[in-house]
Amino acid sequence: MAKRTGEKYEAIIDAAIRVIAENGYHNAQVSKIAREAKVADGTIYLYFENKDDMLISLFNEKMGAFIETVREATARVDSPSDQLRELMRLHFAQLEENPKMAIVTQIELRQSNRKVRQGIAETLKKYMDVIDDIIRSGIEQGIFRPDVDIRVARRMIFGTLDETVTSWIMNGCKYSLMDQVDPIHRLFLDGMGKEAPLQRDAHSEKEGNA
Amino acid sequence: MAKRTGEKYEAIIDAAIRVIAENGYHNAQVSKIAREAKVADGTIYLYFENKDDMLISLFNEKMGAFIETVREATARVDSPSDQLRELMRLHFAQLEENPKMAIVTQIELRQSNRKVRQGIAETLKKYMDVIDDIIRSGIEQGIFRPDVDIRVARRMIFGTLDETVTSWIMNGCKYSLMDQVDPIHRLFLDGMGKEAPLQRDAHSEKEGNA
DNA sequence: AGAAATTGAATGAATGGTCATTCACTAAGG
DNA sequence: CCTTAGTGAATGACCATTCATTCAATTTCT
Numbered sequence: 001m002a003k004r005t006g007e008k009y010e011a012i013i014d015a016a017i018r019v020i021a022e023n024g025y026h027n028a029q030v031s032k033i034a035r036e037a038k039v040a041d042g043t044i045y046l047y048f049e050n051k052d053d054m055l056i057s058l059f060n061e062k063m064g065a066f067i068e069t070v071r072e073a074t075a076r077v078d079s080p081s082d083q084l085r086e087l088m089r090l091h092f093a094q095l096e097e098n099p100k101m102a103i104v105t106q107i108e109l110r111q112s113n114r115k116v117r118q119g120i121a122e123t124l125k126k127y128m129d130v131i132d133d134i135i136r137s138g139i140e141q142g143i144f145r146p147d148v149d150i151r152v153a154r155r156m157i158f159g160t161l162d163e164t165v166t167s168w169i170m171n172g173c174k175y176s177l178m179d180q181v182d183p184i185h186r187l188f189l190d191g192m193g194k195e196a197p198l199q200r201d202a203h204s205e206k207e208g209n210a
Numbered sequence: 211m212a213k214r215t216g217e218k219y220e221a222i223i224d225a226a227i228r229v230i231a232e233n234g235y236h237n238a239q240v241s242k243i244a245r246e247a248k249v250a251d252g253t254i255y256l257y258f259e260n261k262d263d264m265l266i267s268l269f270n271e272k273m274g275a276f277i278e279t280v281r282e283a284t285a286r287v288d289s290p291s292d293q294l295r296e297l298m299r300l301h302f303a304q305l306e307e308n309p310k311m312a313i314v315t316q317i318e319l320r321q322s323n324r325k326v327r328q329g330i331a332e333t334l335k336k337y338m339d340v341i342d343d344i345i346r347s348g349i350e351q352g353i354f355r356p357d358v359d360i361r362v363a364r365r366m367i368f369g370t371l372d373e374t375v376t377s378w379i380m381n382g383c384k385y386s387l388m389d390q391v392d393p394i395h396r397l398f399l400d401g402m403g404k405e406a407p408l409q410r411d412a413h414s415e416k417e418g419n420a
Numbered sequence: 421a422g423a424a425a426t427t428g429a430a431t432g433a434a435t436g437g438t439c440a441t442t443c444a445c446t447a448a449g450g
Numbered sequence: 451c452c453t454t455a456g457t458g459a460a461t462g463a464c465c466a467t468t469c470a471t472t473c474a475a476t477t478t479c480t
Contacts, residue, residue: 008430026323030466031432040431042468051466081403111321113236121380135402144402152374152393153402159373160366167365170331183362191401192345192354192363193291218456240440241458250457252442261440 004057009047012037013058021100025108055112056119062101063123066094070130080138084157085185087134091161092177099173106166131157160184214267219257221247223268231310235318265322266329272311273333276304280340290348294367295395297344301371302387309383316376341367370394 015037020028030051034041048054070090074083095102109120131154138144144153164184168177213219225247230238240261244251258264280300284293305312319330341364348354354363374394378387 024324025321029464034432041466042432043430045467046429111235111323113321114234138402143404145400145404148397148402149393152390153397155373155377156366156370156394156397159369159371161369162373163365163369164362180362183359184366187358187363187366187401189401189403190355191397191399192348192358193399194353194355239438244458251440252458253456255441256455 004047006047008037008039008043012039012044012047012054013061015039016054016058017062017100017104020108021103025111028108052113052116052119055109055116059105059109059120060123063105063120063127066090067123067126067130069094070127074130074134080134080141080143081185081189083134084138084188085181087131088161088181088185089178092165092181095165096173096177099169102165102169102173106162106169128154128158157188160188213257216257218247218249218253222249222254222257222264223271225249226264226268227272227310227314230318231313235321238318262323262326262329265319265326269315269319269330270333273315273330273337276300277333277336277340279304280337284340284344290344290351290353291395291399293344294348294398295391297340298371298391298395299388302375302391305375306383306387309379312375312379312383316372316379338364338368367398370398 012033016028016033019033019036023032030044031041033054034044037044044054048057070087073086073090077083077086095106109116112120132150135144135148135150135153135157139146139148139150161184164180165177168175222243226238226243229243229246233242240254241251243264244254247254254264258267280297283296283300287293287296305316319326322330342360345354345358345360345363345367349356349358349360371394374390375387378385
């Protein structure tokens with residue numbers, strides 16, 4: 001029971017993406033997905049344990065492939081700064097190319113229940129690890145400041161990409177995400193502050209505040 | 211019909227926060243919220259149009275008050291850099307102080323349907339405006355680089371704070387959010403890159419890339 | 421080869437459980 | 451005695467999941 005491959009397996013996953021993106025999570029009934037996949041309701045249960053399992057598989061299948069792509073692409077680049085840019089480009093490209101997938105992962109799947117979110121979290125963790133690796137080698141190679149906290153930087157990077165995409169979707173996918181790569185990359189590397197060493201040292205020296 | 215004030219009104223909202231935080235959005239039945247508020251199921255419909263309306267009111271009520279606090283606090287500070295720090299401190303303080311509220315706004319309410327999210331978006335927009343104002347005056351006062359795109363910077367700021375809080379919750383609220391204020395603030399202002407003007411100019415000068 | 425038996429993928433109507441919402445009723449205050 | 455706030459059992463809509471049934475393909479038998 002619950003085959004995890006085959007023509008119908010993929011047809012169902014792709015249909016689920018379309019149905020969820022078009023109708024929203026709460027209106028994505030199993031029967032609607034089945035109809036879109038040109039399959040009977042019951043067939044879905046030959047390929048997935050239940051609806052949750054289908055959603056988790058959907059995410060892991062697509063996100064897993066994406067992470068592999070990012071791993072390969074960043075491995076082909078030397079500078080961690082460029083690796084970061086490459087990751088951002090792929091992140092945006094992937095979602096810009098496939099807005100329905102973007103809607104599903106950025107908006108709709110976040111409405112899922114605890115179990116689904118747990119199944120998703122594991123895969124997401126792998127993406128975080130890719131980001132961590134880039135930051136770590138940036139520090140080791142002396143490209144990034146040695147005192148950046150990897151976890152803090154990772155949350156900034158992921159949080160910014162995520163918010164950028166969410167906001168893009170919420171505004172109807174009108175502009176190009178790819179145009180944002182360089183401004184964001186610059187912001188990550190150089191910050192928004194004017195070069196003013198004195199001002200900066202003032203903060204980092206006193207540290208404690210009420 | 212649908213009074214939007216009174217003792218019970220607040221009791222219901224507070225009960226909803228507790229029930230949703232403890233049971234998750236999908237197990238927060240109206241009857242459970244009513245019981246927690248020591249009120250009959252039907253009473254909820256004297257104060258709210260329907261369940262959605264209750265959730266939207268919950269968010270707007272609490273978030274609205276928070277935004278007002280931030281507005282007042284940042285108005286008492288001159289430097290946009292410190293205004294930004296103040297906003298971050300309040301953002302983290304508010305959620306650290308009230309983890310149940312944090313769970314509801316960061317995790318559970320994101321599972322709501324389209325209508326709820328729309329109701330929420332409007333209030334969230336006001337928060338974005340506060341962030342925009344800080345960035346804008348930072349640029350005007352020459353504290354921030356004149357070429358930062360306000361929208362890009364805003365998404366970085368909000369996205370980072372949001373991801374930081376979500377990650378804090380997902381890991382069981384074990385560490386202090388407040389400790390993150392300075393490292394993040396530093397990252398926003400100075401970036402993660404080592405001071406290397408030559409490297410930076412390389413990017414900003416050529417611009418286009420395949 | 422042809423007939424008969426077996427398999428199991430696929431079907432989709434029926435089921436059962438869950439909840440948001442309603443409304444006929446009660447109680448308290450003026 | 452009338453009004454208003456509050457009650458909670460009953461209702462009805464919704465939907466994931468099940469399972470008896472179909473049917474095409476494959477295997478076994480004569």
